[in-house]
Amino acid sequence: MHDSDPFPNISLRSFFGFSPEEDGYIGWTKEANRKHVMDKVAPGDLMMIYGAGSGSTSSSDVLKVLGFLQIDPTPIRDIDKSSVRGLERKHQNGWADKWTYALPVRRAWRVTQAVRLDRVASETYQPEKGRAIAAWSPQISANDKERALGLRVTEVSVFGEPPLVGGLVDQPLRNAFRSSVDSELGSIRxxxxxxxxxxxxxxxxxxxxxxxxxxxxxxxxxxxxxxxxxxxxxxxxxxxxxxxxxxxxxxxxxxxxxxxxxxxxxxxxxxxxxxxxxxxxxxxxxxxxxxxxxxxxxxxxxxxxxxxxxxxxxxxxxxxxxxxxxxxxxxxxxxxxxxxxxxxxxxxxxxxxxxxxxxxxxxxxxxxxxxxxxxxxxxxxxxxxxxxxxxxxxxxxxxxxxxxxxxxxxxxxxxxxxGDLAKGEKADARYLGAREKSIAEIKYSVGKTVFNSNGQVVPTTVKNKELHLSDTELDKLIRDILKIQEDRCAITGLPLQFRGTQTDDNMLPSLDRIDSNGHYALGNLQIVCRFINFWKQASDDGDFRRLVGVLRAQQSDNILPL
Incomplete structure (x- = not known):
């Protein structure tokens, strides 16, 4: 492929037939012709193959676009990538000394629609220059290439290449290289x-x-x-x-x-x-x-x-x-x-x-x-x-x-x-993961609640809604509670969702005082879904759990959906 064009160039070549399953190469009878092509193509470029206008071509294939071959400009001999059947066919037809100077084919697509060459490569193909096309494989024009990309093709196996798994089936050629990345990725560690x-x-x-x-x-x-x-x-x-x-x-x-x-x-x-x-x-x-x-x-x-x-x-x-x-x-x-x-x-x-x-x-x-x-x-x-x-x-x-x-x-x-990592930059609160963001959010919420209730952070109980834990102790306690509760609401058992990945804000975790008249202190805290904390408010924890149990029992009896 070329930096200026993400899709490979396409050259033109005539064959007596199209059988990449048996012949995994494209060959020239003269080494100079192969060198001419090698000098102008890049790895991954394509050859558009059409049926040659001679008696050796099936009448139904003459001047029809047969398929496309992806080539590698690495010189080989025909025998390096030809099946036994392919070599036998060459000998039977007297072609043993023809097309011996070869380039390997890596991938191939057979055209699934009947289309004449002059309908596709109308600017590049000239009937009077058929022999020259066979020898020099000219690159088709931009307009011809655009028409070629629209031809429907199905990917087929290539002799000497890994077995085809999947592959493109009856789609425009322009889609073919969506699946080509498998081979590219196969070369990386x-x-x-x-x-x-x-x-x-x-x-x-x-x-x-x-x-x-x-x-x-x-x-x-x-x-x-x-x-x-x-x-x-x-x-x-x-x-x-x-x-x-x-x-x-x-x-x-x-x-x-x-x-x-x-x-x-x-x-x-x-x-x-x-x-x-x-x-x-x-x-x-x-x-x-x-x-x-x-x-x-x-x-x-x-x-x-x-x-x-x-x-x-x-x-x-x-x-x-x-x-x-x-x-x-x-x-x-x-x-x-x-x-x-x-x-x-x-x-x-x-x-x-x-x-x-x-x-x-x-x-x-x-x-x-x-x-x-x-x-x-x-x-x-x-x-x-x-x-x-x-x-x-x-x-x-x-x-x-x-x-x-x-x-x-x-x-x-x-x-x-x-150089940010070398300087020791670390993820701050903005970069924390979903679980970490929720923990930070809970801690912020507690601090805000305490502040708004005119409370203070103190080591002993003096006022309502006080925080009896240091920041480190509160952080550890929240993590311990989440672990004990297995990331589920303490009252409903519903799975909690975490900030940044939640699909329902009501399922975000919220720190709840078991005794609403008590403080943010060890032994008086649990984590519940946000909507449960909103519903519960100052209710007695035991009585609220009883009411939730009533609803759950009614649901199991198909009396009330929950």
């Missing part, structure tokens, strides 16, 4: 990369143990919840074709981007939309300008409508919408993340390019806002799920989990490069 990640996170906070606690929960768990807010604001299910061009669709999309929390951490930082550094630097500026001036509004709204409300090819929508909105990769990735969180992830190119380089991948996303690149980006994250699960000893890793871990890795690499 993720075990070493994960150990490096653990060393960085341990220097800053605590080692990674899972996605629902620690630093990764504190920093990364907000994304699905931001998405829920965005989808509510977007309201795409109510859009109709009549809305296109009205400005209403763009207004809803802007609203789904500009999510700013008044409290907590539900702020959208997946797109740089704030006006802190001037309007020109806002990644959704094209939407704002279209809404304000009407310029390009109908085009943008039509594409947004197609994205969320139709089954039009996603790749075509991505590239057209990218062009219409200024090729802002974070914006495009966010819009697709809203469409389908199981397939599409947000992106910040600089950070991900940093971490991909760290783990040994040459893949780059910077200044590559196009469908092929975005497909491969998501494919890499998808392929990392199993290695992450294996190294972290986790049963299951979602696509968004892989995204979160790699982004945290990238952030820690940046801190290391800046």
């Amino acid at each position: 993720f075990e070493a990369s994960f150990a490096r990640f653990q060393s960085l996170i341990a220097a800053f906070d605590q080692p990674f143990t899972g996605f629902d606690e620690g630093l990764i929960a504190a920093w990364e768990s907000y994304k699905p919840r931001v998405r829920e807010v965005a989808l509510t604001r977007l309201g795409a299910d109510s859009w109709t074709q009549d809305h296109v061009g009205s400005g209403g669709i763009v207004a809803k999309v802007i609203d789904a981007i500009e999510i700013q929390a008044t409290h907590g951490d539900l702020t959208n930082n997946m797109v740089f939309w704030q006006n802190r550094f001037g309007h020109a630097n806002r990644e959704h500026r094209a939407l704002i300008e279209a809404a304000a001036t009407g310029t390009g509004l109908k085009t943008i709204e039509e594409l947004l409508f197609q994205l969320y409300r139709t089954g039009r090819d996603e790749g075509e929508i991505f590239d057209e919408l990218s062009e219409a909105t200024g090729a802002k990769y974070p914006l495009m990735a966010y819009l697709f993340f809203l469409k389908d969180m199981d397939r599409f992830m947000p992106i910040q190119p600089t950070g991900f390019d940093r971490v991909f380089a760290e783990i040994g991948l040459g893949f780059r996303t910077l200044r590559s806002c196009n469908w092929e690149n975005y497909n491969q980006f998501n494919g890499i994250l998808d392929a990392l799920r199993d290695p992450i699960a294996k190294q972290a000893k986790l049963a299951y890793v979602r696509l968004i989990d892989a995204h979160s871990l790699m982004w945290l890795f990238a952030t820690l690499l940046r801190k290391e490069a800046k």
